Amino acid sequence: xxxxxxxxxxxxxxxxxxxxxxxxxxxxxxxxxxxxxxxxxxxxxxxxxxxxxxxxxxxxxxxxxxxxxxxxxxxxxxxxxxxxxxxxxxxxxxxxxxxxxxxxxxxxxxxxxxxxxxxxxxxxxxxxxxxxxxxxxxxxxxxxxxxxxxxxxxxxxxx
Numbered sequence: 001x002x003x004x005x006x007x008x009x010x011x012x013x014x015x016x017x018x019x020x021x022x023x024x025x026x027x028x029x030x031x032x033x034x035x036x037x038x039x040x041x042x043x044x045x046x047x048x049x050x051x052x053x054x055x056x057x058x059x060x061x062x063x064x065x066x067x068x069x070x071x072x073x074x075x076x077x078x079x080x081x082x083x084x085x086x087x088x089x090x091x092x093x094x095x096x097x098x099x100x101x102x103x104x105x106x107x108x109x110x111x112x113x114x115x116x117x118x119x120x121x122x123x124x125x126x127x128x129x130x131x132x133x134x135x136x137x138x139x140x141x142x143x144x145x146x147x148x149x150x151x152x153x154x155x156x157x158x159x
Contacts, residue, residue, distance in 0.1 A: 001110030006136050009108035013074065013098035016083025024098065026105075030134045033069040036155055037098075038128040039106070040147075041113060042120065043077045043085035047147055052126065053089055055152030060094040063152070066159045072096040076103045076123045100124065111141070128155050 002008070008030060014021045029035065038056060040048040056063070056071055063071055073095055075082065082097040091097070098105075106112045106124040113123045128150035130138035138158045140150045148154065 002136060002139065004136050004139050007134050008131060008136065009105070011100075011104045011108055013100055013105065014079040014082075015096065015098060016079045016086070021079035021099070026134065029070065029072060029096065029098065030131050032133055034067055034133075035070045035072055035131045036063055036068050036128065037072045037074065037131055038150055038155075039074045039100075039111060039124045040126050041115065041123040042075050043081050044088075047126075047145065048075070049085075049089070052147035052151060053085075053091075053095075055147070057089060057091050057094055059152040059156060062156055063159070066156070068159070070096055072098050074098040074100050074105060074124065076100050076106055076121075126150050130155065130159060 008026050010026050012023045012025050015024050040052050060071060077099055078101040079099040082099040086097045100106055103122050111125045111127060113125045115123050126142035128140045129136050142150050
């Protein structure tokens with residue numbers, strides 16, 4: 001599993017643009033930037049939709065005031081779902097929505113979560129990380145069902 005001090009794996013996410021899905025590599029997201037990345041089991045799922053994402057959206061200015069260049073979210077969903085979730089949550093350009101539809105990032109980082117028994121298949125653990133030029137500087141993985149350790153307030157306190 002990924003840990004503090006590790007470089008992020010080289011993977012390609014997909015993002016939704018006005019021209020449809022477009023690839024975006026790890027380097028394009030993280031190289032030369034300070035990025036807060038948070039991941040979660042799935043777009044529109046209750047805890048993710050009501051508790052996790054809104055904190056980062058609402059604390060965007062505070063995070064950026066602490067030197068964060070980009071706030072990004074990833075989940076094992078396709079770019080169409082992630083784009084619809086961005087629009088439904090009024091995130092605009094506050095957060096980059098990185099689709100990990102085939103779970104390539106989740107697998108490469110060891111952050112997979114098997115929810116097959118619940119009918120959701122392979123997903124991603126709930127986490128947050130501070131990434132500086134592609135290197136993980138802080139890592140918070142939720143052990144329970146909530147979004148406290150990986151939420152925006154916890155990340156703000158660590159920066």
